[in-house]
Amino acid sequence: MDKTxxxxxRQxxxxxxxxxxxxxxxxRGGVIGRAEAAADHFGQPEDPRAQLATERELEFALDERETAHLAAVDxxxxxxxxGTYGECTDCGTDITAARLYGTPEAPRCVHCQEKVELQQHHAV
Incomplete structure (x- = not known):
């Protein structure tokens, strides 16, 4: 697929x-670091310890997911x-426009993505 x-x-x-x-x-609290934001966010003395731990883990998991998504977009x-956008990174076939409109960061065609997900599922 060409740039046009x-x-x-791209948009x-x-x-x-x-x-x-x-x-x-x-x-991440704007200009402060993630650790400082987490300390400010979760440092309330009235919050139960288990609740703090759960919320902290959830926030870090969401942060990791969004960071990975940002990397995929980049x-x-x-x-x-x-000039390789729209080509499956595994098999080289064209990725359908419908898939790209739904998931513009998709690096693989549906068939190859299903294979990857199946392999990941069996690895767990």
Whole structure:
């Protein structure tokens, strides 16, 4: 897919990137670090210890998920610049436009993605 064809997907990716960066910044307390934000957020003496631990783990898990999503978006933007966007990174076939509109950061066609997910499921 050339850059002209990829332009609508590029815009979707840039929108996702901006939203993710804003969300991560808000979760991390803006300009302060994640550790400081967590200490401020979870340091209330009236909160039960188990609740604090659960909330902290949930927040870090969400942060990791959003960081991974941001990395996938950045990688997709690099594929647009390289002229390989829309090609499955595993088998080289074209990824359908419907899949890219639904998940513009998708690196694989549906078939290859299903294989990866099946392998991950069996590894667990």
């Amino acid at each position: 064809q990829a332009a609508p997907f 979707l990716l840039l929108t996702q990137q901006s939203a993710l960066l804003a969300q991560l910044a808000a979760q 990688t997709a933007l690099h594929r647009i610049e390289a």
